[in-house]
Amino acid sequence: MTPHPPNRYAQWRLRSGAALALRDDCDSPPERLLQAIWLHQRLRRDELRTLDGESVRVLHPGFVSVEGGPDFRGAVLQFGNQPPQSGDVEVDVRVSGWRAHRHDKNPAFKNVLLHVVWDVERAGFGVPPSGGSAVPNRLKAELQTGVFSTLALRGVLDAPLGEMSVQLEREPVKSLPENLRGKCSGPLRDLAPDELTELLQQAARVRFEAKAAQLQARARQAGWEQALWEGLFRAAGYKHNVWPMQSLAELRSRWADEKKSPLTMQARLLGLSGLLPADVSRKESAADGYVRRVWDCWWRERDEFSDAILPRAVWRFHGLRPANHPQRRLALAAHWIAEDKLPAALEKWCDASLADKSLERSLLEIFQIERDEFWSWHWTFRSARLKQPQPLIGATRVTDLAINVALPWLWTRAIEGKNEKLRDEIARRYFAWPAAEDNSILRLARQRLLSSASVKYFRHAALQQGLIQIVRDFCDHSNAVCDQCEFPELVKQWKG
Numbered sequence: 001m002t003p004h005p006p007n008r009y010a011q012w013r014l015r016s017g018a019a020l021a022l023r024d025d026c027d028s029p030p031e032r033l034l035q036a037i038w039l040h041q042r043l044r045r046d047e048l049r050t051l052d053g054e055s056v057r058v059l060h061p062g063f064v065s066v067e068g069g070p071d072f073r074g075a076v077l078q079f080g081n082q083p084p085q086s087g088d089v090e091v092d093v094r095v096s097g098w099r100a101h102r103h104d105k106n107p108a109f110k111n112v113l114l115h116v117v118w119d120v121e122r123a124g125f126g127v128p129p130s131g132g133s134a135v136p137n138r139l140k141a142e143l144q145t146g147v148f149s150t151l152a153l154r155g156v157l158d159a160p161l162g163e164m165s166v167q168l169e170r171e172p173v174k175s176l177p178e179n180l181r182g183k184c185s186g187p188l189r190d191l192a193p194d195e196l197t198e199l200l201q202q203a204a205r206v207r208f209e210a211k212a213a214q215l216q217a218r219a220r221q222a223g224w225e226q227a228l229w230e231g232l233f234r235a236a237g238y239k240h241n242v243w244p245m246q247s248l249a250e251l252r253s254r255w256a257d258e259k260k261s262p263l264t265m266q267a268r269l270l271g272l273s274g275l276l277p278a279d280v281s282r283k284e285s286a287a288d289g290y291v292r293r294v295w296d297c298w299w300r301e302r303d304e305f306s307d308a309i310l311p312r313a314v315w316r317f318h319g320l321r322p323a324n325h326p327q328r329r330l331a332l333a334a335h336w337i338a339e340d341k342l343p344a345a346l347e348k349w350c351d352a353s354l355a356d357k358s359l360e361r362s363l364l365e366i367f368q369i370e371r372d373e374f375w376s377w378h379w380t381f382r383s384a385r386l387k388q389p390q391p392l393i394g395a396t397r398v399t400d401l402a403i404n405v406a407l408p409w410l411w412t413r414a415i416e417g418k419n420e421k422l423r424d425e426i427a428r429r430y431f432a433w434p435a436a437e438d439n440s441i442l443r444l445a446r447q448r449l450l451s452s453a454s455v456k457y458f459r460h461a462a463l464q465q466g467l468i469q470i471v472r473d474f475c476d477h478s479n480a481v482c483d484q485c486e487f488p489e490l491v492k493q494w495k496g
């Protein structure tokens with residue numbers, strides 16, 4: 001019930017469709033609205049019961065998942081008298097959505113603790129239960145497809161659905177409600193801007209030194225160049241394909257031959273990766289000509305490398321943009337290897353005197369290749385020819401290579417060479433480097449820790465790295481309700 005008649009703005013909102021007024025007997029409220037209701041916990045929270053009749057205490061509803069899988073990750077729930085558990089929550093309009101959406105076959109859903117639905121299907125079972133009240137046993141047996149429990153929201157909302165739809169329909173589920181912020185958000189808000197920057201920069205330094213130490217450890221076993229190549233391949237694998245790229249780089253001494261052409265190197269890398277299309281289509285396309293040439297090289301060498309070919313199953317393609325496809329990354333790496341000048345060019349780059357604004361561009365010139373007869377014109381093997389050639393690497397990926405590999409590698413080499421001036425210059429470049437692409441970890445961390453979704457403050461990659469380091473050091477070892485996290489107390493001590 002609204003206490004006053006709707007004002008002009010509220011009327012506009014309704015008329016323009018910005019707010020959807022649903023009837024209370026609605027059978028199918030939109031799933032988005034159910035997600036918003038769950039996120040904001042607009043429920044009679046002390047009355048929640050699963051279909052089994054067990055009470056549920058929601059200690060934290062979880063964080064909206066932005067990378068597929070269940071709708072909410074890391075919820076903290078207490079069933080009956082059991083200890084609280086952390087797990088995922090999936091929201092569907094109907095119980096049958098679990099199977100209809102094939103969640104039962106998807107391993108990403110294996111940590112689901114609670115399936116939240118609007119109500120239980122009527123067909124064959126009479127009136128749907130309200131708020132998870134008693135359900136016939138046969139229905140429960142049929143509905144409980146996994147180890148999770150099911151909670152029906154119909155009947156346990158804290159306001160009529162019509163009112164809720166007006167209030168929450170447009171509420172973005174990606175922003176975190178105030179009462180779900182981390183316990184450190186208060187102490188962090190109390191820091192002066194330069195104190196916060198100092199804290200994030202120190203965390204970034206820890207992250208940078210850890211990356212440098214990893215490269216140094218590998219260099220001791222395999223040499224500086226090998227450590228660099230492995231780092232570059234890992235970073236080129238982006239977040240999904242780090243391990244297959246690392247495996248290929250580890251075998252570099254077997255396949256890398258700088259006397260060969262980029263096409264021969266592409267054939268070897270694509271053949272070894274297991275990502276070379278097995279056949280060409282019946283209708284001859286531009287890709288077929290290229291695939292034929294690659295196969296012409298690869299079939300002669302395949303036996304020699306047969307023990308090292310990766311199974312296709314080790315690669316992950318879900319949610320991958322065509323520009324980040326591993327085939328494209330390998331095609332680029334083949335040019336780097338054939339040109340055989342990367343490590344020397346990096347050393348020269350760090351000796352040059354560079355202004356902050358030319359850091360990114362100057363490094364991009366080193367990693368970029370002039371043109372590839374096929375990959376500059378196609379995103380993938382099967383995509384149509386592009387109207388304009390596209391670079392094989394852009395500024396965003398070069399920032400990832402700089403922050404995660406090139407700068408830590410150069411820095412640790414400067415330390416080994418006892419070159420303090422160079423060491424300090426590389427550290428300066430690290431802290432001056434422009435921000436990397438935003439991602440879901442940063443978005444959630446900004447909201448949870450800093451109470452702000454804004455990216456404005458994060459103008460430098462090092463500040464982003466510092467925030468990620470705090471997530472890794474503290475959030476990843478606690479849960480959604482910040483159980484036993486020491487970070488808030490540490491931040492209070494940091495002040496002043």
Ligand code: SF4
Pocket residue numbers: 181182183184185448449470471474475476478479481482483485486487488
């Ligand atoms: S777990 Fe710790 S660092 Fe993470 S949001 Fe909670 S209090 Fe902050």
